[in-house]
Amino acid sequence: MSDTVLTAQDLAKSFGGVRAVRGVSFAVAAGEMLALIGPNGAGKSTCFNMLNGQLRPDGGRVLLRGQNIAGLPPRRICRLGVGRTFQITATFASMTVRENVQMALLSHHGEAWRLWRPARTQRIAEAQALLEQTGMAAQAGRAACVLAYGDLKRLELAMALAGNPSLLLMDEPTAGMAPDGRTALMALTRRLAAERGLAVLFTEHDMDIVFGVADRILVLDRGELIAQGSPAAIRADARVRAVYLGSGATSGGH
Amino acid sequence: MTFLLLQALTGLASAATLFLVAAGLTVIFGVTRVVNFSHGSLYMLGAYIGWTVLGHLPRTPWGFALGVAATAVALAVLGSLLEMTLLRRLYRAPELLQLLATFGVVLIVQDAAQAIWGTEDLPLPRPPWMRGFIVIGAERFPSYDLLLIAAGPAVLAALWLLLHRTRWGTLVRAATQDRAMLAALGVNQRLLFTSVFALGAGLAGLGGALGLPLGSANLQLDLSVITDAFVVVVVGGLGSVPGAFLASVLIGVLQAAGVALVPKATLVIVFVVMAVTLVLRPHGLLGRGGTLAREAEAPALVVPATLAARWLGLAALAVLAAAPLFAGPFAVAVLTEAMIAVLFAASLHFMMGPGGMASFGHAAWFGIGAYGAGLAATLLAWPLPLALLGAVLTAGVVAALFGWFVVRLSGVYLAMLTLAFAQIVWAVAQQWTDVTGGDNGILSVWPSGMLADPRAFYWLTLALCTGGALLLRRVLFAPAGYALRAARDSALRAEAIGLNAAHLRLAAFALAGAAAGLAGGLDAFSKGSVFPTYVSIGRSVDALLMVLLGGVQTMAGPIVGAMVYTGLYDLLLQTVALWRLVLGLAIVTLVLAFPQGIAGALRRGQA
Numbered sequence: 001m002s003d004t005v006l007t008a009q010d011l012a013k014s015f016g017g018v019r020a021v022r023g024v025s026f027a028v029a030a031g032e033m034l035a036l037i038g039p040n041g042a043g044k045s046t047c048f049n050m051l052n053g054q055l056r057p058d059g060g061r062v063l064l065r066g067q068n069i070a071g072l073p074p075r076r077i078c079r080l081g082v083g084r085t086f087q088i089t090a091t092f093a094s095m096t097v098r099e100n101v102q103m104a105l106l107s108h109h110g111e112a113w114r115l116w117r118p119a120r121t122q123r124i125a126e127a128q129a130l131l132e133q134t135g136m137a138a139q140a141g142r143a144a145c146v147l148a149y150g151d152l153k154r155l156e157l158a159m160a161l162a163g164n165p166s167l168l169l170m171d172e173p174t175a176g177m178a179p180d181g182r183t184a185l186m187a188l189t190r191r192l193a194a195e196r197g198l199a200v201l202f203t204e205h206d207m208d209i210v211f212g213v214a215d216r217i218l219v220l221d222r223g224e225l226i227a228q229g230s231p232a233a234i235r236a237d238a239r240v241r242a243v244y245l246g247s248g249a250t251s252g253g254h
Numbered sequence: 255m256t257f258l259l260l261q262a263l264t265g266l267a268s269a270a271t272l273f274l275v276a277a278g279l280t281v282i283f284g285v286t287r288v289v290n291f292s293h294g295s296l297y298m299l300g301a302y303i304g305w306t307v308l309g310h311l312p313r314t315p316w317g318f319a320l321g322v323a324a325t326a327v328a329l330a331v332l333g334s335l336l337e338m339t340l341l342r343r344l345y346r347a348p349e350l351l352q353l354l355a356t357f358g359v360v361l362i363v364q365d366a367a368q369a370i371w372g373t374e375d376l377p378l379p380r381p382p383w384m385r386g387f388i389v390i391g392a393e394r395f396p397s398y399d400l401l402l403i404a405a406g407p408a409v410l411a412a413l414w415l416l417l418h419r420t421r422w423g424t425l426v427r428a429a430t431q432d433r434a435m436l437a438a439l440g441v442n443q444r445l446l447f448t449s450v451f452a453l454g455a456g457l458a459g460l461g462g463a464l465g466l467p468l469g470s471a472n473l474q475l476d477l478s479v480i481t482d483a484f485v486v487v488v489v490g491g492l493g494s495v496p497g498a499f500l501a502s503v504l505i506g507v508l509q510a511a512g513v514a515l516v517p518k519a520t521l522v523i524v525f526v527v528m529a530v531t532l533v534l535r536p537h538g539l540l541g542r543g544g545t546l547a548r549e550a551e552a553p554a555l556v557v558p559a560t561l562a563a564r565w566l567g568l569a570a571l572a573v574l575a576a577a578p579l580f581a582g583p584f585a586v587a588v589l590t591e592a593m594i595a596v597l598f599a600a601s602l603h604f605m606m607g608p609g610g611m612a613s614f615g616h617a618a619w620f621g622i623g624a625y626g627a628g629l630a631a632t633l634l635a636w637p638l639p640l641a642l643l644g645a646v647l648t649a650g651v652v653a654a655l656f657g658w659f660v661v662r663l664s665g666v667y668l669a670m671l672t673l674a675f676a677q678i679v680w681a682v683a684q685q686w687t688d689v690t691g692g693d694n695g696i697l698s699v700w701p702s703g704m705l706a707d708p709r710a711f712y713w714l715t716l717a718l719c720t721g722g723a724l725l726l727r728r729v730l731f732a733p734a735g736y737a738l739r740a741a742r743d744s745a746l747r748a749e750a751i752g753l754n755a756a757h758l759r760l761a762a763f764a765l766a767g768a769a770a771g772l773a774g775g776l777d778a779f780s781k782g783s784v785f786p787t788y789v790s791i792g793r794s795v796d797a798l799l800m801v802l803l804g805g806v807q808t809m810a811g812p813i814v815g816a817m818v819y820t821g822l823y824d825l826l827l828q829t830v831a832l833w834r835l836v837l838g839l840a841i842v843t844l845v846l847a848f849p850q851g852i853a854g855a856l857r858r859g860q861a
Contacts, residue, residue: 052750078752090747092740094556103733103740104751112737112753115729118558119736143555159751 003030004065005167005199006051011060013046020046022223023060028167028199033190035210036203038220039243044203045171047220051201052084052169053077064167083160087172089152093145096120097136097155100144101127104162127162134158134188150181157189161196168193170202174209182206186213211235219243256391261514262507263390267399268468269506270406274461275479276486276498277413278454284430284493285450288341288352289666292359294480296455300329300462301471302367305376308466313381325463326456333455337448343846345447349666350612354802355845357795360476361838368473369832377470384467398467405464409457410499417495426450430493477791481677485524488670489531491541500539525678529659532671536663554807556608556739558731563810574716578709590712590780592820593719594773599800599812599819600723601769607806608730609762610742611660614669615676616797618656619767621789622679623649623774628696628784629689638701642718642775649771650764657763661756673794680789695785699778715776722769727809729765738762770797796823799841 007027013020021043028034038044049055051062053074062070069077078084092100098120105123106112131137134154139147144155153173160168173189174182186209193200204210210217210231217234219227221243227234234240279293304325311317336359344352380398387394417423425446428436437443462475486505490497505524512520531539559567574593578586602616623645630641656675660668683690690696705711729735741748741755748755778784787793796819804815822840826833 074749075752075754078750084750086746086750090744090750092743092747094554094739094743095736096555099736103736106733107737107751107753112733114733116732118731119733120558120731122733145555159747163751 003197004028005030006065006201007061007063008047008051009061009063011047011050011062012058013043013050013055014058020223021050021057021220024220024223024225025060026218026225026228028201030166030197030199031193033193033200033202033213033215035214035217036201036220037205037207037210037217041222042220043223044220046223048169048171048201048203052082078163081163081166083163083165083168085153085156085160085168085170085173087175089149089156091144091152091155091159093143095144096140097142097144097147098124098127098131098140100155101130101158101162104159105130108163130158130161133161133192150177150185153177153181153185154188157185157192161192166197166199168198168200170200172204173202174204174206182209183212189213256393257514258511260390260393260395261510263395263399263403265507265510266406266503267402267506268465268510269502270402271461271465271468272479272482272486272506273406273499273502274409274457274464275483276490276502277409277495278457278461279483280487280490280493280495280498281413281426281457282451282454283487285426285433286341286345286447287349287433288344288356289349289669290341290454291353291356291480292336292363292476293356293454293458293483294476294478295360295363296329296333296458297462297465297479297483298367298471298473298475299332299363300325300459301466301475302371302376302462303328303459304463304466305371305378305471308378308463315383318381318384322460322463326460329459329462330452330456333458334448334452336455337451340842340846341451342444342447347845350669350798350802351845353614353669354795354798355842357791358838358841358845360480361834361841364473364476365832365835365838371471373473375470375472378466380467402464402468406499406502409460410495413495422446422449481674481791482524484670485528485674487538488667488674489528489538491535491538492666493542494538494540497538497540522678525674528671528674532663532667533659536667556730556807556809559810567810571720574720575713578712583708586708586712587780588820588824590708590715591777591824592817593712593715594777594780595796595800595816595820596813597719597722597776598770598773598797599804599816600726601766601773602797603801603804603806603812604726604730604769605762605766606801607809607811608735608739608742609759609766610664611759611763612665612669612798613672613794614798615672615674615791615794616766616770617789617791617793618672618676618679619649619653619770620774620777620793620797621676621683621786622652622767623771624778624784624788625683625690625696625774626771627775628699628778631699631779632696638705638779641779642772645775645778646768646772649774650768653767653771654760654764657760657767660763661759673791676789676791676794680786680791683786683789690784690786693786695783696778697783699784700782701779705779711780715780718772718776722772723813726765726769730809734758734761803844 004027009025011021011024024047036044036047046055050057050070053072056071060070061068064080064082067080069080092103095103102119102123105126106119128137128140131140134157136151136154136158139151147155174185177185189200190213192198214231216229217231218225219234219240226239226243227237275293275297279290282288282290304321307324308318308321311321340355340359344355384398386397388397388400417427425436425441429446486498486501489505490501505527508523508527509520512523574589577589598620602613605611606613626648627641627645630636630644631638636644660671663671684692700706701711705714737753738758741753741758745755774788777788800815800819801812803819804811804813826836830836
């Protein structure tokens with residue numbers, strides 16, 4: 001696990017007087033599944049959005065294979081090899097499943113501005129291969145807008161992989177899914193990460209998923225990184241227990 | 255100095271009536287989310303009804319006050335009737351259909367007003383008390399204008415009190431922020447919406463009656479007022495009453511200053527103010543973005559045409575190509591017009607369907623193309639091919655420049671900005687008489703040589719228009735068209751796979767403009783003349799109707815829609831005297847019968 005893909009150094013972001021993220025540093029290596037967790041309001045989303053280009057950090061650097069990408073627009077970050085899936089799936093509803101992946105491939109290869117040959121006749125084999133990998137091949141001809149939610153998640157995964165990324169950012173990948181679907185999706189991600197040497201950073205609320213699938217876990221609380229390490233180490237960490245279990249006050253299903 | 259002060263005061267006086275209209279428009283929009291195109295018609299009715307009522311009352315200040323109040327009440331009643339019979343049924347319809355339906359009302363009111371009050375301008379004879387003036391420097395300033403200047407802030411204050419100090423006002427403000435939440439709290443929305451509409455209509459009526467002494471009641475009031483009011487509402491921020499006040503003062507004063515300093519550039523100044531505002535503050539001066547959220551329509555899967563459909567298309571093309579051999583000159587003229595309409599509609603569909611940018615001013619590009627071709631053919635004596643090329647390039651380049659502002663907006667703001675731009679082009683066409691000939695237009699734009707034969711010209715038109723429409727279609731199925739559709743379907747995902755949505759939209763806008771320019775250029779040669787009506791709101795609405803009639807979601811829709819609409823329109827024009835009334839009723843009926851659009855209705859029929 002020495003091949004570092006992404007390094008965050010001393011990230012900071014404030015909204016008005018609220019210091020949402022303060023001096024957070026970590027790294028993700030190729031083939032590694034890194035989970036980012038923390039109670040509501042801990043700064044997970046802010047942290048995540050500074051990595052994917054939605055937010056510009058007030059301070060600190062985001063290095064993708066040594067290149068600082070902090071403050072670049074999402075479109076540029078994507079071109080540097082970062083794939084994304086969203087908390088609420090975002091796909092192209094007026095296209096078929098295969099066309100969604102074809103579009104991502106065309107964009108990746110710089111062919112999105114071509115004006116003549118029909119798009120649906122291009123890069124079919126590559127698209128089909130990605131759909132095979134994500135278990136969506138059987139649904140290639142269906143409209144994206146009629147898919148079940150779990151299938152949309154897998155389609156997003158296929159689209160993210162079309163850019164041949166070295167890093168995959170997944171925001172709440174299993175939100176809104178049934179329990180068995182969650183496990184299957186994360187097992188698939190795990191396998192793809194291993195096969196492709198893909199670094200995966202994800203936020204997640206389901207602790208069974210986090211502790212079952214992550215190689216390492218980062219714990220944020222009130223904008224600060226309070227712990228990072230293997231699932232076993234995090235499980236045993238006193239500060240993490242205090243944050244999650246509190247002093248007698250309940251915090252939902254965590 | 256005195257001169258400028260007087261101009262500023264005149265500006266403030268006209269700002270007052272503008273504010274009354276815009277305030278009503280913005281309150282109605284805030285609560286019902288309906289962009290009421292017919293608000294200008296309510297203002298016009300206010301002027302006409304005010305003229306009639308004031309004619310029967312004693313010509314004293316009290317008589318005047320009573321008459322104005324009665325007019326406002328009459329319009330409030332008319333407004334509630336309009337809300338209860340039409341708008342109430344449209345709250346769930348797509349916003350473009352709402353705009354169309356209210357435009358149908360504009361047409362109906364136009365013919366109705368003409369039937370009742372005739373075509374003559376009706377000025378209100380000023381009674382002696384109204385002729386008073388004060389002296390500023392060496393100039394006279396009418397005291398009635400001072401009254402108007404006071405009326406603006408007075409109405410603003412009254413509205414503020416109404417909105418912030420009454421239970422009803424609290425409900426209105428709550429509905430403006432979150433309509434669904436208000437419904438969940440068990441508030442009777444029907445009553446609220448009707449009363450809001452009544453208030454808005456009453457304000458428009460008040461404005462119409464108060465503005466009467468400054469001008470006259472005439473049939474042009476509706477569209478001129480609604481354009482100004484749209485600009486004011488957009489600059490002020492949709493749904494914001496103080497914003498409307500601020501913007502109306504700004505625009506009223508700028509207009510007055512413009513009239514005095516650079517008479518020909520008045521409209522350009524207004525447009526620049528609007529463009530700058532929207533670039534710096536995309537939701538207007540005091541508007542808030544969140545309030546514009548709407549449930550998006552689920553886009554349908556786009557599939558290539560079936561083999562049968564292709565053969566059908568080919569057969570239709572063969573019949574069209576052979577038509578001049580057996581059809582008479584009139585049929586050829588109608589077919590030429592239909593072909594031009596096909597390209598015009600296809601170009602609008604290109605940016606509106608797959609591009610997701612609904613334009614309410616598509617006639618701008620058609621008109622620029624027509625004037626470009628007309629001027630090239632007459633002033634420069636260019637031959638037809640060169641003139642047409644000039645038309646395409648001019649429309650495309652202007653569209654690209656203007657598109658830079660447009661593509662950063664969406665929804666209603668985008669529709670309004672395109673509408674405002676089309677109105678500017680229209681005003682330039684009408685006012686720049688040295689070049690455009692104003693209302694007299696450009697004449698003798700005839701094709702020469704072989705093309706002088708209408709049949710030959712028809713074949714050329716058929717080739718260029720179907721060719722153009724098929725090219726647009728080709729692009730839509732190519733990667734670039736898919737990328738455009740991708741940016742419409744999900745801007746977030748498009749960005750995440752590396753697409754530049756703004757550039758794609760700009761390119762689509764310019765291409766659509768160029769195609770519409772070709773249609774306009776051909777129309778100029780086909781009719782042999784170019785008039786400002788080529789850029790009128792009506793022309794933009796024609797294109798919208800064709801696209802909506804055929805269905806936005808299908809690629810063949812605009813082609814079918816254009817043919818059907820042109821046929822119906824010509825039929826109507828020849829057979830019915832009150833064609834606007836009939837057309838307006840047809841639009842309203844269509845929208846009421848198919849609130850989800852005809853394409854949506856067909857799809858549901860299949861399901």
